Amino acid sequence: MGGAHRLPVAVGVDLGGTHLRAAVVQGDRIRLRHREPVGNDRDPRSIAARIAAFVSRHAPPGAPVGVGVAAMLRGFDGFVAHSPHLGWRDEPFGAALRRQLPGRPIGVYNDVNAVTFGEYAAGxxxxxxxxxxxxxxxxxxxxxxxxxxxxxxxxxxxxxxxxxxxxxxxxxxxxxxxxxxxxxxxxxxxxxxxxxxxxxxxxxxxxxxxxxxxxxxxxxxxxxxxxxxxxxxxxxxxxxxxxxxxxxxxxxxxxxxxxxxxxxxxxxxxxxxxxxxxxxxxxxxxxxxxxxxxxxxxxAALGDDAGVIGSARLAAEGVHCAAA
Ligand SMILES: [Zn+2]
Known part of the structure; x- marks a missing residue:
């Protein structure tokens, strides 16, 4: 994939029930890696604010953000129908993210889809x-x-x-x-x-x-x-x-x-x-x-990196992305 290194820098996030992983990714290379416990403060607005803090601190202006969520989504704008792992039901998580990160293309993906795309692209x-x-x-x-x-x-x-x-x-x-x-x-x-x-x-x-x-x-x-x-x-x-x-x-x-x-x-x-x-x-x-x-x-070859690489690559390619 010679084109991978020409892809823009993007942020990939992997949000599970236990850990929030985030990374700054270019092509198949992780430039910076972060992991924190999801913890008890896990309502969608708090999680969106934590992701926004990472993005603002570490990613270039305008860099796209892809977030893989352990959830059943409905439609393509980041609406979480149900996430037993996070305890969410009918949450407009994508809208919360876009409010926190105006001007950036943002994509929300099912976590397994993001992992699959990571293994496809780089694993x-x-x-x-x-x-x-x-x-x-x-x-x-x-x-x-x-x-x-x-x-x-x-x-x-x-x-x-x-x-x-x-x-x-x-x-x-x-x-x-x-x-x-x-x-x-x-x-x-x-x-x-x-x-x-x-x-x-x-x-x-x-x-x-x-x-x-x-x-x-x-x-x-x-x-x-x-x-x-x-x-x-x-x-x-x-x-x-x-x-x-x-x-x-x-x-x-x-x-x-x-x-x-x-x-x-x-x-x-x-x-x-x-x-x-x-x-x-x-x-x-x-x-x-x-x-x-x-x-x-x-x-599978990428282990815990697959989700952040996959969601970053999906966002870098503009798959189901929208900006506020
Ligand atoms: Zn079943």
Whole structure:
């Protein structure tokens, strides 16, 4: 990407439930990095004021600002429909930002979309124009960049891959979105922990408990993964159920979007290599064969920098930006 260094300096912000990260970014280089706890003072106007303070102190006049928010957005002007992480509902966050930073182009993005764009522009998807990302952390999120453009959809909820349905029975597991059978309800880290507790409390025996120091309540995805790899029947059985569900969600995404690169990231992916490999095997089995040709599956490369780089790059390219 020879053009990256000709892009203007932009500010990227990654606003999660725990940390507010901000950076001054040019192309794929972070010139200055900042992180602070979100803390209790987290109403949208206070957060906007804190972002404005960083921007005014560190960014050149007029530099665009991109903010990735752990939230479900509605439309393209930064209206936050719901953010469980921040405790926000129906908040005109973009308007608050524009008031605090008049004259600057400001874009507000879903955090996973920003991370996806960061990995596309400067991370594991660099050099490709067609990148899909799947992040399996406490939940499951996704994003898609096709022909170099972030897909956002009609109302800005494109590529919410965690809510792809993978189990269709009446007793499919319930997802936080209110529906049953979403891949997140099977693979998301918080759902996995609940499942471990439930089955171990009901009497399941597993080497994963020994790996967790004998405490069933302390069993994590990493313990279950190690036990599954060693052939523990309960752990391997659970992974044999769950890995294909994640795999088919990724396969169907590839069948729909035909990416060159799938970027996989998130805490569960990082800590459960067996689950991840089995999911990749299932994906390769079920993806439409023409879409499998040349398909690469890569690990996310930028870690916590992906969100600030991605939101800065989106703003630098003027994607869904507006100024007051
Ligand atoms: Zn769901």
């Amino acid at each position: 594991a998807g660099r050099g490709s124009r067609d990148v899909v990302a799947v992040f399996v952390g406490t939940g499951v999120g996704g994003g898609a960049v096709l022909s170099g453009r972030l897909l956002t959809g009609f109302s800005n909820t494109c590529a919410e891959l965690g809510h792809l349905k993978v189990v269709l029975t009446d007793d499919a597991r319930l997802c936080n979105c209110g529906l049953r059978g979403c891949v997140e309800a099977y693979c998301g880290g918080s759902y996995l922990l609940a499942r471990f507790r439930e089955e171990l409390a009901a009497g399941a025996r597993s080497a994963a408990v020994d790996l967790a120091g004998g405490d069933p309540e302390a069993v994590t995805a990493a313990h279950v993964d190690a036990a599954a790899r060693a052939g523990d029947p309960w752990a391997a059985g659970l992974w044999r159920e769950i890995a294909p569900l994640l795999g088919v969600a990724i396969a169907n995404t590839c069948t729909a979007f035909n990416p060159e690169v799938v970027v996989l990231g998130g805490g569960v992916i990082d800590r459960a290599p067996t689950l991840t490999q089995w999911a990749i095997d299932a994906c390769m089995r079920w993806v439409n064969p023409p879409a499998r040709v040349g398909l690469r599956i890569e690990r």
